[in-house]
Structures are given as C-alpha cells and as structure tokens.
Amino acid sequence: MERLIQYFIEDERCLGYVWKQERGQRVVIVVDDCFKLVEYDNPPNAFGFGLKVIFDKLSCRDDTLAIGFFDLPQSPKIPDIVLIINTIKTWISELDSHNYKLYLLVDYFHGQQTMESKANGLKFVDYWHEHQPLPAEKIAYLSLGGVNTPNHYRLQCFQKTLIHDQKADYKLLPEDFLHWLDIDEHPLFRLWRYSNRWFLSDDTTILVKHNFAVARKFLFDQKNDTDLFQAGEYKRKISNALEVNIPNAWWENEESAKNIHESLKCLCGAFFCGQTNNNAKRHLSVGAAYLIALMAHQKIYGNGDVFMNDTEAWIECSQAASPIFALQDQETARTSAIALYDCFICLFTPRSKNAYQESFLASSQVRNICFYESGRVLKIQLNWNAQNPSSDRQENLAKTISPIFKQQTINVSQFAKNTRNSVLNLWCQMAISDNGFMSPGAIYMEGDTVVVASIK
Structure with missing residues (x-):
C-alpha cells in the first residue's frame, strides 16, 4: 500500500487515505467510517469489503487523477459533517487541478448498526446537495447492508460485497459501477472478462467446456429439465459475452453449433493466446473474424441483422478455426484483436461519418457476408467501393492508403482515428509472430469486398 498515504488534519488526526498521479481527470472519493480498512486485501470484517478493490482497479487507469478514502462523520451533526467536507476540500485543492471530475461514494451507516439514527451518510449527502461544497459529477451510496434503504435523491447504491467479489486481477469492477464512473469497457475486453474460464476441462467450468461433445449432450440429446436449462444457459452466456443476440437457428444444427464453439476458442477462453500466457495455442481465426465483425456491426447499428439473415451460415464451416494471425504474447494478441475490431468499425461506419462512433442508422454499410472454402475464407461485401471517392473525401480509399506505404517512415497511431489508421x-499487428514473422492469413479489400482468408 505504499502508494496510498495517510491524510491528517491540524490536530494530527488521520481522516483519510489518499493517492494521486500526474494525469487523468477522474477523482473518486469514498466516505466510509471503515476507510482505514482500504489497506487490507482481506479486511477483518465485511464492512471493509470493496474498498481496496476500488483502489486497485481505478488507480491503475490513466484517466484516474486521484482517489481519496475519508472518514464518515461521527454523527449527523453539522460540525461533524463540515469537518469531513473541509478535509476533502483541502485535499482537492492540493491536487492543483481545476480540470477534474468528482465521483462521490458515501456509506449509509456509521458503525455496524443499520438503524436510521446511524444513517450519517444520508445526512452527509443532504448537506452536500444543499450547500454544494464542490462540483460533483455524480454521487452514489456504497454500503454493505443498506442497498434497499430509501434516500431522498434516489441515488444509486453499490453493494460492497459485489465489488469485493471482483478482487481477482483478471476481473473488472461490476458493470453498473463502471457505467456510473463513466468508464466505457471495450466490447472485446468485456468478452475476455466474461469468458475467463471458458473451455477449461476442470470442475469450475460447467457449461462452455473445451470438448464440444459435452455441450452437444445438453444441446442435442436433451433427456431432462437439467439438460434443457443448461442448453439455455450455454446460449445465453455466449450471447451475453458477445453482446449479440445469436439466432437460435445457428444452435439448432449440430455442425453449426460446433463450428461456432470452435471459433470462439480462437477469440476467447483458455486456449486463446490473448486471454492467457499459459501455453495457449490459438489466435484469431476466420470464424473469430466473423464474430468480431458481428460485434462491430452491433456496436454501430445496434443490431447484427445482415450477419444473421443466413440461418445456415455456419453449417459448412468445418475449417472456420483456421488461423489468420500467428501466435503472439497476450498483450500483442489482444492488441491485434482490437486492431481488427477497429478496422471493421471504420469500414462499416457510413463514409460521411468515418469516425469511431456509434451510429444507429437504418441502412447498414454491409450488404452481404458469407463463408467460402469450408470456412477458410470470409467475404464481406460493402455498400461502398474502395475505388470510389467517399462523400467526405475527394480521394478514394485505395489512393489514400497507397502513398502512405511508399513513405520512408510510417506513423502508426495507437487509436484508430479513421480507416487509414485502422x-x-x-x-x-499481422506482421508480429512469436515463431518468426508475418501471419498465416490475409486480410484485404478489393473493390467493395473485404476478404479474410487463412492459408494454413
């Protein structure tokens, strides 16, 4: 805990633990009478749950400027409330930044009794709303036992135990908490979080196991209500992880279901080299590229209709797990997957708005998508042509990109600001290989068609 330091007031009382860095805008303040338990990975009592998890997860982010844990007022009396607020104001002034966004989390109760007379947090928030001592982006409650306690301003309340459950390094904070903090989780990172234990063969993995034969039993040989329930859960978990409503028709054919199952192994779970460094031997495949393209289309248009029109799309795709990237270390593999996702985002976004953004429009830029050669080749036909000028540029995409590759120095942006960058x-990313150089696949655009193909 060397990064968190104690914060004292003039009479040398410690009223907080604080941390800051030289970048970021987000300032998170937690007001809790168990603030000192932020030092413990495993607090001696449940009232300290979640505090260190909040610090660990948010302090590693570049967009977090500072985090402070302060004592909850000892009583609902105004002097006790003002003491804590003035302490917070003093610390905020020491950040030397006026460009911050403050997120305030307040515990409901002082002590271990959940009685209204001990709900000092409610009085603290009332005072804050009335006097506005600092501009706060958002205010919410953080509590162990007061989740259902009514509050005047109908603020959200986050449960300490649910946050504490996410303490493992590979886990992220709960989705509703991230949303409250205005933290957007990349769809692929969300997928990797959901699928962390997929395709393992141990007892902790119940549904999405390595061997499709296990899933086949409850998908196609249902004998009882348990099988029926597991089939529904299997489909639901995969759809939730991808954030796409996969059509039931894709699951009704055994070969189709198996090919999706095998393609997922090349995108997430225990065998994807971007998920773990533990001897994972799979990287993005042609089938994985289809799923990434589907996710990108869902992000832009709010649906994946054009991808799901063909109910038999996955049936004749026994080779869809053929790789398009070479093996890479975990960080590089994740960057590669995001690069492919970003490229699809840019290609699918309407040309007049060719920026990385959501655009829920009625007409998709994707005309057709289809597997070929038993799944070794994927072709995505677009409603625009790389040889034709777009509505926002006089040059076409082909002529825009060609000169860039002829330059002596090629500048690569960390973020895909436009199609050229992507x-x-x-x-x-396709040039990187742990075993040599370049990839066993090709991704190219010719005319109005994007082609993803494996040669291995």
Whole structure:
C-alpha cells in the first residue's frame, strides 16, 4: 500500500487515505467510517469489503487523477459533517487541478448498526446537495447492508460485497459501477472478462467446456429439465459475452453449433493466446473474424441483422478455426484483436461519418457476408467501393492508403482515428509472430469486398 498515504488534519488526526498521479481527470472519493480498512486485501470484517478493490482497479487507469478514502462523520451533526467536507476540500485543492471530475461514494451507516439514527451518510449527502461544497459529477451510496434503504435523491447504491467479489486481477469492477464512473469497457475486453474460464476441462467450468461433445449432450440429446436449462444457459452466456443476440437457428444444427464453439476458442477462453500466457495455442481465426465483425456491426447499428439473415451460415464451416494471425504474447494478441475490431468499425461506419462512433442508422454499410472454402475464407461485401471517392473525401480509399506505404517512415497511431489508421494498425499487428514473422492469413479489400482468408 505504499502508494496510498495517510491524510491528517491540524490536530494530527488521520481522516483519510489518499493517492494521486500526474494525469487523468477522474477523482473518486469514498466516505466510509471503515476507510482505514482500504489497506487490507482481506479486511477483518465485511464492512471493509470493496474498498481496496476500488483502489486497485481505478488507480491503475490513466484517466484516474486521484482517489481519496475519508472518514464518515461521527454523527449527523453539522460540525461533524463540515469537518469531513473541509478535509476533502483541502485535499482537492492540493491536487492543483481545476480540470477534474468528482465521483462521490458515501456509506449509509456509521458503525455496524443499520438503524436510521446511524444513517450519517444520508445526512452527509443532504448537506452536500444543499450547500454544494464542490462540483460533483455524480454521487452514489456504497454500503454493505443498506442497498434497499430509501434516500431522498434516489441515488444509486453499490453493494460492497459485489465489488469485493471482483478482487481477482483478471476481473473488472461490476458493470453498473463502471457505467456510473463513466468508464466505457471495450466490447472485446468485456468478452475476455466474461469468458475467463471458458473451455477449461476442470470442475469450475460447467457449461462452455473445451470438448464440444459435452455441450452437444445438453444441446442435442436433451433427456431432462437439467439438460434443457443448461442448453439455455450455454446460449445465453455466449450471447451475453458477445453482446449479440445469436439466432437460435445457428444452435439448432449440430455442425453449426460446433463450428461456432470452435471459433470462439480462437477469440476467447483458455486456449486463446490473448486471454492467457499459459501455453495457449490459438489466435484469431476466420470464424473469430466473423464474430468480431458481428460485434462491430452491433456496436454501430445496434443490431447484427445482415450477419444473421443466413440461418445456415455456419453449417459448412468445418475449417472456420483456421488461423489468420500467428501466435503472439497476450498483450500483442489482444492488441491485434482490437486492431481488427477497429478496422471493421471504420469500414462499416457510413463514409460521411468515418469516425469511431456509434451510429444507429437504418441502412447498414454491409450488404452481404458469407463463408467460402469450408470456412477458410470470409467475404464481406460493402455498400461502398474502395475505388470510389467517399462523400467526405475527394480521394478514394485505395489512393489514400497507397502513398502512405511508399513513405520512408510510417506513423502508426495507437487509436484508430479513421480507416487509414485502422488499416495501418492491422497491417503492423499481422506482421508480429512469436515463431518468426508475418501471419498465416490475409486480410484485404478489393473493390467493395473485404476478404479474410487463412492459408494454413
């Protein structure tokens, strides 16, 4: 805990633990009478649950400027409330930043009794709302036993135990908490979080196991209500992880279901090299590229209709697990997957708004998508052509990209600001291999068609 330091007031009382860095905007303040338990990975009592998890998860983010844990007022009396608020104001002034966004979390109760007379947090928030001592982006409650306690302002309340459950390094904070903090989780990172234990063969993995034969039993040989329930849960978990409503028709054919199952192994779970460094031997495949493209389309348009029109899309795709990237270390593999996702985002976004953004429009830029050669080749036909000028540029995409590759120095952006950046990022990632150089696949665009193919 060397990064958190104690914060004292003039009479040398410790009223907080604080941390800051030289970048970011988000300032998170937790007001809790168990603030000193932020030092413990495993607090001596449940009232300290979640505090260190909040610190560990948010302090590693570049967009977090500072985090402070302060004592909850000892009583609902105004002097006790003002003491804590003035302490917070003094610390905020020491950050030397006026460009911050404050997120305030307040515990309901002082002590271990959940009685209204001990709900000092409610009085604290009332005072804050009335006097506005500092501009707060958002205010919410953080509590162990007061989740259902009514409050005047109908603020959200986050349960300490649910946050504490996410303490493992590979887990992220609960989705509703991240949303409250205005933290957008990349769809692929969300997928990797959901699928952390997929495809293992141990007892902790119940549904999405390595061997499809296990899933086949409850998907196609249902003998009782348990099988029926497991089939529904299997489909639900995969749809939730991808954030896509996969059509039931894709699961009704055994070969189709198996090919999706095997393609998922090349995108997430225990065998994907971007999920773990523990001897994972799979990287993005043609089938995985289909799923990433589907996720990108869902992000832009709010649906995946054009991808799901063909109910038999996955049936003749026994080779969809053929790789398009070479093996890479975990961080590089994740960057590669994101580069492919970003490229699809840029290609699918309407040309007049060719930026990384959501655009829930009625007309998709994707005309057709289809597997070929038993799943070794994927072709995505678009409603625009790389040889034709777009509505926002006089040059076409082909002529825009060609000169870039002829330069002596090629500048690659960390983020895909436009289609050109996304193509360059993807090109660089496809050149990286732990076993040599370049990839066993090709991704290219010719005319109005994007082709993803494996040669291995």
